[in-house]
Amino acid sequence: MTVLATLKIIIRSWWRNKVFFIISVVSLAIGLACTNLLFTYFVHDYNIESGNQDKERIFCLRQDNPLQEGRKVDYVTGEIPPMLKEKYVEVEDFLRISSLEPLYCKEGENIFHDITFICVDSTLPHFFQYQTIIGSLEQVLKQPGKIALSETFAHKVFGDNDPLGKIFEIKTTTNTKNYEVAAILKVRSQSLLQFDMITGTDENFFGGTTFLKLSANTSPEQFARKINQDKVPTLVPGKSQYYADPLSTIYFVTPESDSQQSIPYINQSNVQLLYIGLAAALLVLLIACCNYTNMSLSRILQQLKMIHVEKLMGSGLKNIRIQLFGDAFLTVLLAFSLSLLIISDCLSFFNELLASRLNFHFFFSLQMLPLLLLFALIMAIVPAWYISYKLSRLSFSEYKTLYGGRKKQRFIGLLVILQFIISIGLIFATLIANGQIDLIKEKANCYENRIEIGSMFSPPLATLKSELKKNVPGIESIALSAGPILSAWVRELSIRQPDGTEKKSFLLMLFSDADLIKTLDIQQTSGNTPEQIQKEYSHPVLVNESYVRNLVPAGVNPIGKYIKEFDQFADTLSIIGGVVKDFPTSSLESEVTPTIINIPTAEKMPNANYLHIKLNPDTREEAIKKITQTWERMNEGEAFQYTDLHQQFMKMNQKTLSFARILIGYSLIGLLLTCFGLFGISWYATRQRIREISIRKIHGATPWQIIWLLNKPFCWQVIIAYILGIPVVYWLMLHWREQFAYQASLSIADFLLPLAIVWGISAVTVCLQGYLLNQTNPIDSIKTE
Template structure:
């Protein structure tokens, strides 16, 4: 909205210069201020209403894409409802009345020569420079914010890559003993086309938790400790990385009940500078009887929103599936995903016809927990694209009128030996300066705003130079291209013809 208003004001300077001659003649022939006001209102109103009608056609075509981008259910009829249409109509009227009132009041006291000196001199240049710079600031802020949010989204997608193609199939304790052991079920699944790997566990990726006191904390300072029980293949299927895989592998053969913990366990429950490897779990979990000796530490992995800290974890490792194992973690080749799930459904319905086939997808759970970030990213991309297009349209109009006003100057410069490149630089130099000023203003604004937004995440990125450099280079590139479209012909024209035309 701001960029549209800035464009409107900038282009009005050049547009009204053409009208002022006609308006002065009408005043000399007896036109009153009221007549001038109505004429200007009708002229502006027709332009704005034409733009509004064209925008309605555009909205009709893009409504579906907009709803898909922002996950909304906006209908075309809503735009013409009592809630919205009066606001749109008021906007059209205001944009028509204000310029008409202002120009009709100024027209009697402002001659063409005074208009030229007042609105085409340094004051007009400062106004145009300020408005164009603010347009660049808005566009570059949106682009830089989008880059930061995309980096945060990339962090989420990087964590989610470990879960792609994995489903968890859980079975009720009361069902398995009646029918067949979990191992037989797994053998049938392994023979299914598209299934790459199957792992056993007691509860899959989402286990039960117990409350335990924090290290050096009070009894009321509790943490939720997640209790896993599975085999080593569970670590490989989820790409859970051990901090010292060699040491852990060597200890597995000698420890009767091996346990691995995560970094959060060490951070919250193990005293500083103490190595937990080789120590019993019960040493760090007071008040609870937990078997097992710690043989290794895995890196933290995120299952839910990155706004939450990872909970400490105790993972009990078994060589073979136990009787209380009720969950199969299945890795499926994405190329055969549909066919593989259909085969799994058929196997399930054949074995358990009275129980609905249900499974969990850790990747979808993680992404849905961070859905707001993805929506925000798409929304900012849409706003940044719109603002950039509006800025470029405004630049095209501004440079078009500016070059027409300077056509004689350009011709004289060419006569005195100015080259084609020098003419292009003459036209582009002010806009490069505007972009430079806008960049200096953009960096602190985006850093402050995005650091505040990123504070909600326990695991987050930070604004970096690339988040600002890419929008800067992109803005410079398309600005130079836009300005050169207008200045190329003027720079190539015969200077004699340019002077004669002027």
């Protein structure tokens, strides 16, 4: 039999059983797409800086964080790296990087915020190779007043126009300076660094992240011990030490301790999301494989009569094997090709979901393409070989005995139960994660429709507050503050425990007028109103419940007490005038920090340079426009910028939000694939039982009795899957919830809803088949069968 003839037989078989074929190919393609996406993301992140030949010799110099015990800080003062290179032969070179933290950058009439602007040593090319599209990187790193733009940022600002020679006015926390564009840098795949602008360092470099290139065969652990023994100065001499950590240490963020600080110019990957996403993708692939197996067995059973006819017509065993092998092999390859099309359409959404940097070309890179092809071949060859080798040797009666009847029903039932377990588990995990998100949203209510204006270098804003209150009707409340809210000043705090030990924590200090409580809708639990407290005390403060719980002895009323009585490092004048409910200023993974809110009058804050504004949601945009106009009129030459406090707070909880989005996405995909599988299986089951059902109808069976007959086995399978799946997922999610200081409560609905959803989907799918079957004439069905 020729290849063309075999291909015709395979295509004819696909067409005869097109329902099974389409379901198996589509579900397998979706499963492969999900798995390939997460697997590629996994490989991409674990091979960070894969093209860097010196990757194994580059280490980040870190030291103990003086403010957080057991954690490290990626900061070294500017004079340490040159001293290490001069003194230790193990250090071949060093690279210092620091963020210039621009408040804004201006090009012509265009103003840009949230720009990552870094300064680096001229040794940058010795550590990370960047290709210039135009211009000279060397000129940027060695000449003052020059900058290089990333390819992405250059296209955003200038489009296809030539940016060389253009001038950016950049205001940082220290000054306002003009920079000339001297180079455009090509995007590096799998780069550790991320930036919009880059310039060279100068003699005033105070400190930042430091990378060391150690000589070959140098042990980073031994080198770190050596410099610690030599007492190289640290941030806290004698109490902290240095570590030489590989690049992966600062790239991968661990979920247990969150020991790595967030560095704006370092690409970082959340290990927890990486593994959870991969696990979810594998579960979806498992559902798809169950569908593929069920559909293939059902389709091949229908083909087997034709195969035995071919045997009687003289077809050889080899030809039959080739036909069966080709059928399964081409089906998987077709599904794999379709999965690549799905990936190309969904890649942008996936990148947004996980904040990843995958591009479609990476799937065809030398790192990924061999792995994907190997995976595709295994998925295609293994089942194809089994089907062709095993089934070609069986007689029709043997096949029916082995794969038909009760034995096949039990096998398909097990696969369906497995699908239900995965679907129920994903839904249950999604509900628990969504509960945590709802708690985050509830805690974030005090920041919704609130914006923050100003910076530590802004002019005094008391006059602006008065103007805004008079001229902008969309403002519901406005507070004058001496600092930000979500990045406020903190100091270390030692809290004595009942057993005599001390727990390290932080004390958050806020300075604002009496309007802050109303602006953030913070509830006060005791004491007089802020306005009354200001009249009663010369230095009034409010404390939160966390402060009282941790610092005030049980049974003691803190109202009217001096702060000094509870904190030996506090000032001697501040008096507690009231207690407010806890409000979060960071991720819910951490407990609310003990907080002191100083509420002096505006006259006592002459240099207060922050405003916190509560906006009416119905007129938010109009109010912001008027605020902008007022700012520009009163602060000529100062670009207006504001921080959306709600967005900033939600960003602090981004890890939880991303986790929930992954579960939601894969739960929906899992349910979709389960629907495909149920439709195909129920379609096959009804076709196999047409004669039986027709006889039952002739003997008076009602449509509802027929539908229940078809639904009954699936109902039992859903219940069995629920009993097996819920305890396992509940145990896993309990471990996930342990990372949060504040956990959402679980309700009975969280436990029952997965069962209701999966049972409802299976019932609707099977009932649809039963309805279509009830429309047929039983006499015609019996004649046909």
